[in-house]
Amino acid sequence: LSVSGERSLLELKEFSEELIKPRLEQIEGIGSAEIAGGVEREIHVEVKPELLSLYELDIDQISRRIHAFNRNLQGGTIRKGRFKYALRFVGEFEIVREIGEISLKRTPERGVVRLKDIAEIKDSIKEREGVTRLNGKESIGILVRKESGANTVKVTKMARDILEEIKMEYPGVEILVVSEQAKYIENAISSVINSIIFGGILAFFVLIIFLQDLKTPVIIAVVIPISIIATFNLLYFQDITLNIMSLGGLALGVGMLVDNSIVVSESIFRHKSQSKSLFEAAFTGTKEVGMAVTASTFTTISVFLPVIYVQGVAGQLFKDQALTVTFALLSSLIVSLTMLPMLASWKFRPGKGEKEREIEDKKKETEKKDIKKKSGKRYFLYPYIGLRWLFRNILKGAFWVFNFILSFLIQLLLLIFHYLSLPFKP
DSSP, X not given: OEEEESSOHHHHHHHIIIIIHHHHHTSTTEEEEEEESSXXXXXXXXXXXXXXXXXXXXXXXXXXXXXXXXXOEEEEEEEETTEEEEEEEOOSOSSHHXXXXXEEEEOTTSOEEEHHHHEEEEEEEOOOOOOOEETTXXXXXXXXXXXXXXXXXXXXXXXXXXXXXHHHHOTTEEEEOOOOHHHHHHHHHHHHHHHHHHHHHHHHHHHHHHHOOSHHHHHHHHHHHHHHHHHHHHHHHTTOOOOHHHHHHHHHHXXXXXXXXXXXXXXHHHHHTTTOOHHHHHHHHHHHHHHHHHHHHHHHHHHHGGGGGOOHHHHHHHHHHHHHHHHHHHHHHHXXXXXXXXXXXXXXXXXXXXXXXXXXXXXXXXXXXXXXXXXXXXXXXXXXXXXHHHHHHHHHHHHHHHHHHHHHHHHHHHHHHHHHHGGGOO
């Protein structure tokens, strides 16, 4: 922040320290506000040596007496709404004349020796160590830092509201925001949104060009936002905020969200083109590429996920990014294997005539009657069918788990061997 106006630098600095700084530090989420630049008031006490020796005093005694009289006492805190007020008992000097009234000692004649009797007190300015300028004009700088874990965008918005209130209360003071981190986060959010929109549009047109079908691109356009919403839910439960690293990971993962959906959609489209029903095409197509899509997704996750075990500053920086990419890929995998086949199995019949609908309804009724006739003769086979289905699915599940563990271990060993062999490569 930059504070300037019609007042002098000394008045602006006192205004910043006594009004702006406390108001900003009362906001929940702001850790500190530091004042930079300007001039600082300094009181000089010039002691006369001959009077000092006459009254048998020394500099340390005078310093202790000044410190004892110029002190505030803490009185706790009071919270009112979103503001937190600190109580204190004021004992500091308000004017220079009060400093001269400090009593130093009593004389044998019952007189009182005051500071003004042996010293000359001057109101001056401290030697400057730095200058703060904005647009060629000298001003007061305020550096505001947020607390660890606080929402940067939310805290910045609350700070701006407080600054607007101060501007309305004091029209002669000009407060400008020179730099703020919230803009970078908002720009990152807008870039992620643009990436999602353009990625969805490009995927939509590419699928229309290559598949010559309108239904599949529409389904994928619906699946992408659902995957992103699921990713946000996982980030919320892991207490990961929207910072630059997590948004960068989301922008990186958005490009990968379409891959699984395209593979599954293309497989379903291929089976549908073989004159299979929508349900059969969705089931067979998803089953056919399900393991391949899962293995591909977990292979990518196995590259990003180990970053969370990195120690130090690098681990803190890239942990959010690695988890965001992992959550995005997992959400994309689950949605592409569950919701996408469900949407693909639906039959949309816009603009069909009544006769065609009646014919289709009659076909469905006849199919239901045939199923009832066939199922009436198979009551005694239900226990056998159930046990066969149970054992078959148990074996499939065990084979799937074993296949996944084996492929994961192979990928992990290859990755370790790759990194171990790097020092020996030319």
